[in-house]
Amino acid sequence: MKNPRDYIRTSLSRRLSIIIVLMASIFFLGSLGFLFVESRKAVREEALNGAAQVLDNTVQRVNVLMQRVEIASDNFMWLPLRHLDVADSMFVYSRRILTCNPDLNGCSIAFEPNYFPDKGHYFSAYTLNDNGKFDTTQEGNPSYDYHYMDWYQAPKLLDEPVWIEPFADFNPEDVYAEEIIASYCRPMKDSKGRYVGTFSTDISMEWISKTISEVKPYPNSYCIMIGQSGTFFVHPDTTKLLRESIFTPTLEHPDTALTNLGHAMQRGETGVRKLVFEGKESYVFYKPLGITGWSVAMVCPESDIFGGYMRLYKIVIFIVIVGLILMRLAFSRIIKRELKPLNTLAQQAETIASGQFDKTLPRDNRIDEIGKLTHSFSDMQHSLVNYISELKRTTAVKASIESELKVASDIQMGMIPRVFPPFPERQDIDLYALMTPAKVVGGDLYDYFLQNERLYFCVGDVSGKGIPAAMFMAITRDLFRIIAQQNRSPWEIATMMNNFLVKDNDQSMFVTMFIGMVDLPKGRLEYCNCGHNVPILDGKFLEMGSTNQPLGLWECKAFEGEVIEDIRNRQLLVYTDGLNEAENDRQDRLGDERLLEAMQGTEQLSSEEVIHRLQVVVNNHRAGAEPNDDLTLLCLSIRK
Template sequence: MNRKRISFRLSIYILSTTIVVISAIVLLNYNYTKRMLMQHIEESAINQSELIINRIARQIITAQEITRNVANQSLYYLKHNDLEFFLKNVLEANQILNSIHVDMKPEFSGGKLQLSYSAHKDSSTILCSDTGNKWIFKQYPDIYSYLEKNPNGFWTDPYSCEYTGKGLVISYIFPVKLPGTNHIAGNVSGEIAMEYINQIVSGIKIGEEGASFVINKSGLFLTHPVNEWIMKKNLFELSEKILPKNIDEIQKMIKEEKRGSGFAYPEMFNYRKSWFYFAPMPFINWTIIILIPDKELFNDLWLVFREIVFVSLLGVLLIFTIFIFIFRHTLKPLVQITQDIQDFIFEGRKDSVKNEIITLIESLEEMQARHGQFIQEQNQSKKDRRRFEKDMKSAKEIQLNIIPSGYPAFPDRDEIDLYAVLKPAQIIGGDLYDYFFIDKDHLLFAIGDISGKGIPASLFMAVAHTLIKSNADVLSSKHIVEQLNKKLIVRNTNQHFLTIFMGILDIKNGILDYCNAAHNYPYILRANGSIESLDETHGLPVGIYPNKLYNSSTAVLRTGDTILLYTDGVIDCRDENDNTYGQQRFEENLQNLNNLSCFKMVTKIENSLRLFKGTSEQADDISLMALQYKAGKQ
């Protein structure tokens, strides 16, 4: 491959890239189409299941209402000896019911030990008979105790009706109560043939080969295309060859009457992969399941996919042929130049090669003599860098000497506790802070953030720091900020600007006069544990517009209150996943700083930032200042 001409190699590279891109597009399109198709299939399955559920639910609700009405009127018709007439009329008017059974306790059976009266359909004839005590639900030998627990009636599981001989049936049983009381005199059961339910389920076509069936909560098949499975096989007991391994989760969802879908390998489809969807049926604790072969679902998609792959392969071959033709004609001058260079350097002592790049490399090896000069220049560059790092270290020491440091800040002043830190993102930075007494009763403190980083920002910081001290001749924060703005603009050749918060605290009474020029809002941590934000701003950053006027506000610090100032490097601190520390996290941490000294407050915030940042590099300068007012403590 390395000995091939560059035109051929480029064609191979571009062809490989084209194949990867086309394959990715085809695959993405296939997956997207498959997802859309599955969504459409699931929506269709939901609609079909709802259709089956609604049809069955209508019959279930109708049977319930009929049974309840019969129960409410049975005593009346029994008293007037018209019960047979009444039951025949009910069955004639309601085709859904297969039979109706009335069972009365002895004390309400007209002198009989027990009255059990039945009306059922036999072909086109309705037969009525007094069954004596023959009509007993084997599933519920103590039927009246069960009705006491279910006063609103209940549906039985499917059973074989020995009396009517109608095969599998289900019954809705409702108590007959004495008028105006909750005393049960008997019960009425309305019977529906499961064959009727099976006709409803099988009457809705599910695709070309699909099927639907009904199970109860225990997984027993109540309807199924294979009649031998009905009431004999259980869905939850089928082999792993048929059902997926997460059958326990599906069983749990069915018992909790939830909806779901998945894939299985049903025996009725010769163990072919098939998609299924299940949904609960109201009133009766059944579940409808729809089953569609996977091949039927995605057959059209596979046909389209194969056509796309075939067309893509033809396109790739065509592209390869075109690239070979184009590159050979485009790179013909390069081939000629390479041959000329080889003939010039090696004077015909070397056979020509097909790879132009190898030929050029061999020719350029003659330039190795310049390597020594490159090494010398590299060594000189290292010396220059060491000199630069030394200068930067000196600049950092100078910058740190400009701002005040040490703790306590004012050992001879018991009225206040103050501590501040500055951590540049680079060797030197653009954050600043300062604090000093204008006179014996007024403390000026300020914190600021200069746009940019590095040497220009640090120089601008030094100028700003000097101007703050030189203009602190009045007890007005806004006046000092206005003078700072005017004089910075004159010296602002690099178009920097400075956000700054400046405060002047009257030590005697705790009144704070402050001016905020677009800086982060400080927080006051009250001695009682509450936290307040000084969320007023009084103008744009300084150093942008000349003659800009600023406003100021006042706040009152009481004994034990602490004001906390910071730069945006705190809230913009990022961890290894590029998540920011954020204002909310910062405010939550402030809740834990009550009753601490300023040194411990700042140190605790620093530790929190360090733990959050982890191994990620610091992206911005970080400055923190805490000032606690302790008036009255001598």
């Protein structure tokens, strides 16, 4: 089976038709995508607003029902408070409130321990509404110590009316058979403001559940109600009532979104969240319920909200895909017919690509893009012939230049002394030098020679790099030799060299240089530093009493020099800035501190060992980076 990628690549007509269809697809799908996104937003906004309004109405209806309970309790509580001295009257009052408010499920008027001494420790007048039959009893006893129950303790401790979370009446182990009750409890106080008991009225949650369940903005939407602990009071699945909470699914499968929803409802917040609720992608609208601390939520499956929208979306996408396929087939045929002459042109181009540049292309009188392409191939043929000819000539010139540079490098290196030890017959001179250009040729130099028991030496660094610096270096080295052989002092040598180099120096090139002369019998060092790096003597930078300009910058009447009376058995290192300014890939320089650290402990090393040690230090610091400057080192030690 042919690879689909090869199938597309081997035909220009296929590629063009696919590109056109892709561009059309991008345009159409982009437009449709924008339309559907905006439509989805509108549907979503309308659904959210509608559902939120329905939830507000539902909560309002529940609040009205619960307010009826609160008003009934408030209206009747004055009766027991007025007759706190008549215990048996409480039975009458608890019964009367139910007869006047048949929607109530029960009423309890409970008192503090031993409030009525003749009634004993417990006294709570309780009346139950059993489908219109009223049963009045005294419900307090040791097995039912109401003094420690939530419905009694909450209003006492909070000193205000409270709603107690629903409970299963009488039999909490069988919530499916027993009725779920919610209680509204008020604290009772005597005329002196002392707490005497709790006035409690009960309402069946089935009444509230029916009110909530009637609300269904979508076929599969439903409402739930939870308490402050998250326990379900109202739920279409009655097996979950009082047995499960909104957090129950997270015990086995942690769900951050569901946990956050539960906490938001516990905090009494109002809002809407999208999450997977009980196995379905849903929008959950939630709102607190009055002063109860409970929360009502309406669960609307996303499939219900966007069901009609998604059906329309799929139909439109199907129509677009079929249309694009038909468009692609039509364009492929048309383009293939129009581009048929390109096959002939491609065969001729292969002939030229094989190296037959003089092969004549067929004449084409077309004036469209294909005709222009044919003429362009012909022009390319002539250009290739000219280019190859020019390339051969350039390659020959480059090879010649590289050869000349190699010769120039050999000549430059031949100008400086490279035989070590330089004076094998002299045991009192330990001298070693090294020069490494950054390019093929460089602008650093060093030189030395022995004349009349005097050792003349120098180290210099010409401005710039490459061939111009190398030529200036050759002139400088020859000047040093010629003038120094006249038994001049280092400062006289520097003065005469500077005055010569300044003349006709149109390029403003200059050279920094350290010139020294050692009187070997005395060990006396005379030197002149012309803007050069400060040498290192015995592991420390040499203290310079005078400063001079580099050679070649401008005329100077006389350079100043200095003298060290005896340098015997002392180690002198002269170098160019290619040492202390050596850089790695991060452009971090070696620096003077690292240089001095490298020179520590070299007192007993020979000059050659010192130079090789510094080479290793520089290479390690560069870590493979290209040299940024020429490197020249000269180490000298005069022995007694």
